[in-house]
Amino acid sequence: MARRLADGLWQFDLGLFRPLASNVFLVDGAEVSGGDDAVTLVDTGLPINLPTVRGELDDAGFVVADIDRVLLTHYDLDHVGGLARLAGLDADVYMGAADVDLVRGHWHPEWTHHKGAFHRLARMLYSMDDYDLHAVEDGDTIGGFTAFHTPGHNPGHTVYHHEGFDAAFLGDLVWEEDGELTIPIWLDSYDMAEIRESVRSFADRAPPFERGLMCHGNPVLEGADALMRALADRLVPA
Ligand SMILES: [Zn+2]
Numbered sequence: 001m002a003r004r005l006a007d008g009l010w011q012f013d014l015g016l017f018r019p020l021a022s023n024v025f026l027v028d029g030a031e032v033s034g035g036d037d038a039v040t041l042v043d044t045g046l047p048i049n050l051p052t053v054r055g056e057l058d059d060a061g062f063v064v065a066d067i068d069r070v071l072l073t074h075y076d077l078d079h080v081g082g083l084a085r086l087a088g089l090d091a092d093v094y095m096g097a098a099d100v101d102l103v104r105g106h107w108h109p110e111w112t113h114h115k116g117a118f119h120r121l122a123r124m125l126y127s128m129d130d131y132d133l134h135a136v137e138d139g140d141t142i143g144g145f146t147a148f149h150t151p152g153h154n155p156g157h158t159v160y161h162h163e164g165f166d167a168a169f170l171g172d173l174v175w176e177e178d179g180e181l182t183i184p185i186w187l188d189s190y191d192m193a194e195i196r197e198s199v200r201s202f203a204d205r206a207p208p209f210e211r212g213l214m215c216h217g218n219p220v221l222e223g224a225d226a227l228m229r230a231l232a233d234r235l236v237p238a
Pocket of ligand 1: 022076078079172215216
């Protein structure tokens with residue numbers, strides 16, 4: 001069931017069950033000042049979701065053709081897979097440059113790396129060749145969003161901050177569990193030390209944000225930047 005978090009900001013509750021449940025966010029830029037009027041989908045869920053992205057769009061009063069832009073936090077099937085279910089999509093699709101290189105085969109992770117090996121198989125099955133991907137770099141602005149390169153979970157993992165919505169779209173930089181922020185698990189990540197560094201650098205560099213909108217767990221709707229700061233201090237003591 002689509003959940004309205006604020007005017008122009010929706011959470012779609014997709015996926016099958018934890019940990020395969022994932023949040024997707026719909027942002028209607030026309031509802032806030034700053035940026036542009038584009039309708040943006042942040043991540044897309046798995047290739048198969050219950051409920052479906054289309055069902056959730058419908059719930060929120062949108063159709064696929066309304067989507068102007070898709071921001072992907074990283075190349076993992078629970079974030080990019082739902083694109084395949086959005087027939088009729090005519091949107092600009094953005095993803096961190098290193099993950100574009102990964103899926104395009106411009107960079108080859110080691111077969112001996114647990115997640116790298118998985119990605120070498122995943123990109124054969126889910127190539128994203130149908131999409132003209134825009135490669136996002138740290139500091140890029142896309143409408144009202146500012147990109148923060150936050151590698152570790154994936155080499156190109158990217159967080160998108162939106163000042164107008166007082167929100168950070170965190171992808172898998174962090175997960176939420178029982179009201180606390182945690183970092184993803186080793187099995188599902190490239191480099192745990194790099195994740196810790198990314199949490200710290202994002203906490204240091206990001207403008208304030210009340211809303212911390214991660215893909216796994218319950219979005220934090222107040223004081224998310226303070227929780228991020230506290231997590232950074234726990235992970236990388238000064
Ligand atoms: Zn994920």
